[in-house]
Amino acid sequence: MTLVDAAVYVDGRRVASGTAAEALTEARARGGMAWIGLYRPDAAEMNELAGLAGLHPLAVEDALKGHQRAKLERYDDMTFLVLQPARYLDATETVEFGEVHVFAGPDFVITVRHAENPDLATVRHRLEGRPDILAHGPYAVVWAVCDDIVDQYQPVVAGVENDIDEIEDALFSGDPAVGKRIFGLQREVIDLHHATTPLVDMFDRLQQIVLESSGAAEAPAIRDVDDHARRIVTKVEGFRPTLESALTVHATLVDQENNEAMRRMAEFGLEQNEQVKKVSAWAAILFAPTLVGTIYGMNFDHMPELHWSLGYPMALGLMAATSLTLYVVFKRKGWL
Template identity: 40%
Template sequence: MECVIYREQTGEGEHIDCRQADGGCEVTLDRLGMLKPDEFAWIRLSEPAQEELQRLGEYLKLHPLAIEDAVHAHQRPKQERYGDVLAVAVKTLWFIEQSADVETGEVMIFLGPSFALTVRHGAMDPIAEAAQRLDRQPDMARLGPVSVLHAVTDVITDAYTQAAAQVRTDLTDLERCVFSPAREDRTEQIYSLKREVVEFRDAVQPLVPVLQPFTAARDDWPHQVVPYFRDVADHLTRTDTEVRALDDLLSSVLDAHLAKVGTWQNDDMRRISAWAAIFAIPTMIAGIYGMNFDHMPELDWRYGYPCALAAMALGAGLLYRAFRRNGWL
C-alpha cells in the first residue's frame, strides 16, 4: 500500500509510511483520520488481498459491492455512485510486440470527499506514471481527488493510443504479406490479430460513455477540471475510431486472403484437370489397342506401334499447347 497526502492549496504531496501493524496499515488509517479540510489522500493498492481491501473499505465506508468488484477485477469499464463515493472501473491495455498479443488489466478508482483510492490488477502500472504527472502538475493536485481520476485515465488513454499504433503497424505488415506473390497461408495469423483487436475494442469502446459525463460541468467538481476531461475524452474517441477501423480492415483483409486462397485452389484444380486431359489421350489409345480382340485394324501392320506412340504424343502436345495458351499450365 502507498499513500500520499495532497494539500489542495499548494498541490504538494506528502508520502506516508505504510508500516504494517497487526496485519493492517494502522499508521496510514490513523493519518487519514486526521486530514485537514484542504487535504486529500491518494491510497494506492496493487492486487490487494481481500482482507486488506475489506478492512480499508470499512474504514472509508465503501460499499461491499464496490469492494467485491475491486478484488475480483473482472469488470467492464463503468462508473457507479455509492452515496458520496464514485467508483470507476477502467481497463488497462498494453501490446506485446514479440507475440503480437494485447494484454489487459484493470484499475478501480474510488473518489470520496477527501480521498482517492486506486486498486490495480495486471502487469501494466499506470498509477506510477499518473503519480509522476500529478507531482509535476501541482495545479492539478489543487483540484482535489478528481485530479487522480484525470491523471489515471489520461495515462491509460495514452497507452491505448500507443497500442493502437503498434497494432496498425502489424496490420500493415500483414497486408503486405497477404497481397504479395508468395503463396503463404496467413489465415491463422490474421484471425489471431483480429482476436486481439476485439479484446482491444472491448476495453476502449465501453469507456467512451463512461468518461463522457465528466466532460460537462458538475456541481460536486471544480469547473477547471472539465477541459482536461474533454481532452482525455477526445483522445479516447479517436482511439475508439481507430480500433473500429482496424477491426473492419482486418475483416476485409481476411476476406481478401480467403478469396486469394480460393484462387490458389482453383489454379491447382485447373492444372490437375489439364494434366488429366493430357494423359487421357495416351490412356485412351493404349486402352483401345490393349483390348483382347483377334480382328482389329493395324494389329498386324508394321508401323502400327510407332504410329500409336506418335498419335499419343501429338494429341498430348496439342492439348498441352492449348492449355498453356489459356493460362491453365
C-alpha cells in the first residue's frame, strides 16, 4: 500500500483523513492544507496525484525514477525537494542512505519515501502536537522534514568519525583488511558528501522562498536548519583528506613490507646460491679421484700401468693432485 497517510489540517489541527484525492479536495474546500505521505508509489498513482495537485511533470518523473541527487527545484508556486537521509548501522559499521521527495504547494505537501528511513510518521506525530507550528502551512512541514533529516546526520557523522579513528589506530597493526576498510569508508564519505553538500544552497534558496510566500522579514527555523547543515558539511569535507592521508600511509607501509619481503628473498637466494657453489665445488673435487679410480678399476688386460711397480703411487698422486688443484681454484674463486 503506497499511501501511508493523507490528512487535512486547518489552523494547525487535523480535521479529516481519507484518500489522497479526498484530502486535497477537503483541504481546498476548508481553506486548509493537505499532507499526503506516500511510500514507493507506482507511475499510475503518481500520475493521478499529479493531475489532482497540479504537480510539474519533470518533478513527477524524478520522483518516479528515484536515485536523485539532493536538490531543490522551483516550478511556479510549487517547490520540489530531493533529500538523501542517512543512518549509521552499528552492527555492520556502515552508512545506509535513503531518499525522500517533497512537493510543497500553496495548500498541500506530498512526501514520497523510497526507503524505510526516515520515519516521517514520527515527524507528523510530533508536528500534530504543535499546531502553532503546523498552522504556518506547507513550509512548516518542509521545515520539520528537513530538520529531522539533518538531525539524523549527526550520529552518522559521529559513527564515520569513530571508524576513521579506528583506522588510524589500525594502520600500523599490519592488518591486511585495513586497506579494504579505507576504500569502503571513502565510498561512504563520498556518498555522504553528495547527500549533504547541496543542502547549504538548498536551504539558502528555501529561506528566500519562505520569505516570499509568507511575507515575513525572516525565517529563523529554516536558518537554524541551514546552520546545522553547514556544520555537517564542514565535518564531512574534513573526512576526505584524512582518509586520503590514511590511504597514502597504508600504501607506503605496504610498499615497505613488500620491499622488506623482496630483500629477505634476495638474501635467501644469495645464501642458497652460496650453498650450491659449495656443494658443486666439493662434488667436482670428489669427482676427480673417483674418475681416476674408475678408469684403473676396469681391469683390462692391456693396461701397462697395472703391471708397473709405480702405477699405484702414480694413481694416488694423480688423485691428490687433481683434487688439490680443484680445491685451490675453487678457493680462489670464493666458492669454498
